[in-house]
Amino acid sequence: MPSLFKRSLLPKLRSFPLSADAFSILPGAADFRRCLLEHIANARQRITLVALYLQQDEAGQEILDALHAAKAARPELEIVVMVDWLRAQRGLIGAGKQPGNAAWYQAQTQAHDTHVPIYGVPVQTRELFGVLHLKGFIIDDCVIYSGASLNNVYLHKFDKYRFDRYHVLNNKPLADSMQHFIEHDLIQTKAVHRLDLPTLPSTRSLRSAIGDLRSRLKKAxxxxxxxxxxxxxxxxxxxxxxxxxxxxxxxxxxxxxxxQQQLTICTPYFNLPLPVTREINRALERGVRIDIVVGDKTANDFYIPPSEPFKVIAALPYLYELSLRRFAKSHQAMIDSGLLNLHLWRDGDNTYHLKGMWVDDRYTLLTGNNLNPRAFRLDLENGLLIDDPRRELLEPRRKELDAIFAHTTRIETFRQLETLTDYPPAVAKFLRRVSRVRIERLLYRIL
Known part of the structure; x- marks a missing residue:
């Protein structure tokens, strides 16, 4: 397919052949948890888990216990866990001062005779300006790919779940490629250190090493x-x-x-980078039908009910809704024509974390990239592009999309979306203040 870009990457991508029976899609978070635990228990050579965080809660403990049990059963197993360095050393947002997950990692290492190293990757010296947002769990020759981190809600341990995408690819070259990057481009650098051992170096002392790592990653x-x-x-x-x-x-x-015909985009935080918006507009002009699925603000993982005390972080879902409303207003004619379809996802008090794209009947992008300015500039991201020129995966692809759309409502007009006057007083007051001092645009660049 000809490209509209002068220095196009798409036709030059090197890919690994994939058989249809080596690819599967899991229907939900509970299935993802069971699949991950089953693969850990049956691992024979290697286990490498990469996520933004491994949380100290029941599901996090279940994963860590499974890793130690696998190591005890097969001491030759190579096990590595990688999480974000800064995220692991702070508590939950809005929960007050907490020691962070790193303290739990260290206690778990002391409590077990088996060796399960947990590494922290500092993508930046401050979490606000970049985190480890890589995805993918490598177990032997299998890659389990999801945008989920590891805690109760992402793994649907109890009543609530955070909806994501869950794909299983049995492909040795792919697993080897992802493993090689972890070992050679991350673990072997001076910036990456184990979080499960005491006396961690300070982030300040790693400033030079972190700068070197970030420069290296830009070329990796x-x-x-x-x-x-x-x-x-x-x-x-x-x-x-x-x-x-x-x-x-x-x-x-x-x-x-x-x-050319159809494009579906999922993002939990509606804050599209300008290059993405431009390409969407051009696609609409070509007559491409576009579906964009976004979480309702109440399904955002930062949402706090108005009945609870206001925290600044609670304003984020409303910022994203304002961005979506502006987009819908400027594209109302396309919405009326049926060419552009904006869908809000909501399922009770569960949350929405889906990312990715489906292009015509050929390409499927699996990624943790939120399709926002932060993902395009600050965080370390990855993705798996599935190219299906023979349409071998149409049925599982259709089932995945049906499951996503099952809990969505189409926006018929931008007026369906609330404005400042509809928001809780504390939220509206904060957003007006942000708008007055003109830092709203800056917030959209880093959130």
Missing amino acids: SYDTRQGTVGHFGLSVSPLLGVGKNNPLSRVICELIASS
């Missing part, structure tokens, strides 16, 4: 030398991205530009 990529260019069957390409104009961000824009 997955090793795809075992892959091929121009493969004509089902295949998967791993993508990496951090910083401005990174390969993952560029491919996302190229995928939108390549769409």
Whole structure:
């Protein structure tokens, strides 16, 4: 397919051949938890878990206990857990001063005879300006890919769940490629240290090493030398991205530009980067039908009910809704024509964390990228691009989309979305103050 970009990446991507029976989609968070625990218990060679965080709660304990049990059963197993360095050393937002998960990691290491190292990756010196947002759990030759982190709600341990996407790919070259990046581009650097051991170095003392790591990551990529260019069957390409104009961000824009009939986009936080908005507008002008699925503000993981005390973080879902309302207002004619369809996801008091894209009947992008300015510039992101030129995955693809749309409502007009006058007084007061001092635009760049 011809590209509209002068330096197009899409036709040059190296990919690994993938058989249809080696690819499966899990229907929900509870299935994801069971699948992950089953693979950990049956692992024979390696287990590498990469997530934003491994939380100290019942589900987090279940995962960590499973890792120690697997190591005790097979001491030759190579086990690595990687989480964000800064996120692991603070408590939950709005919960007051807490020691963070790192203290729990250290206590667990002391409580077990088995060796399960937990590494912290500092993508920046401050969490606000970049975190480890890589996704993917590598177990032997299998990659379990999801945007989920590891805690009660992401793993549906109890009543509530956080809805995400869950894919299982049995593909040794892909698993090897992702494992190689973890070992050579992260663990072996001076910035990455174990969080499960006492006497952690201070982030300040690592400033130089963190700067070196970030510079290195901007040039890094997955090793795809075992892959091929121009493969004509089902295949998967791993993508990496951090910083401005990174390969993952560029491919996302190229995928939108390549769409001819239909495009579906999922994001939990509606705050599209300008390049994405431009490509969406061009696609609409071409006559592409576009569906965008966003979480209702009450399904946002930062949402706090008005009955609870106001915290600044509680304003975020309302900021995203205001952004969505502006977008809907400027595209009302396309909404009326049925070419643009904006859908709000809501299922009780559960939360929504889906990301990714479906392009025509060919491409599917699995990613943790939120399709916002932060993901395009600050965080370390990755993704798996599934290319299906023979339409071998249409049925599982359809089932996944049906499950996503099952709890959505289409926005018929921008007036369905609330404004400042409808918001709780404390939220409206904060947002008016933000607007007056003109820092709203800055917030959209880093949130």
